[in-house]
Amino acid sequence: MQDGVQAALLAGYEDLEVVGESHYQDNLRRLTGYPPPDQRVRQEIHAVLVAEDDNPHDPDAAAVWIDGLQAGHLSREDARRYRPGLGRHSDRTASR
Helix, strand or coil, X not given: CCCCCCCCCCCCCCCCCEECHHXXXXXXXXXXXXXXXXXXXXXXXXXXXXXXXXXXXXXXXXXXXXXXXXXXXXXXXXXXXXXXXXXXXXXXXHCC
């Protein structure tokens, strides 16, 4: 995530499907404290969702960031539902 991005913490608990996490395994290990590969990890987290208009695989993509590390993307179904309220990736990079 870039500095200058504002995030809003919204009330409620949602289980959202995160996809593509296989591409972010190093980040996920850092976020969970490097548990053994066969250990299931369950912990409450706050994630930041960012619209990725420039994503070459899906123009409606929404990235999932946790503590400054990308962890994956929302499923296509969840991304369609949440995209209208998300800041755009281009907004994030324009403030550099």
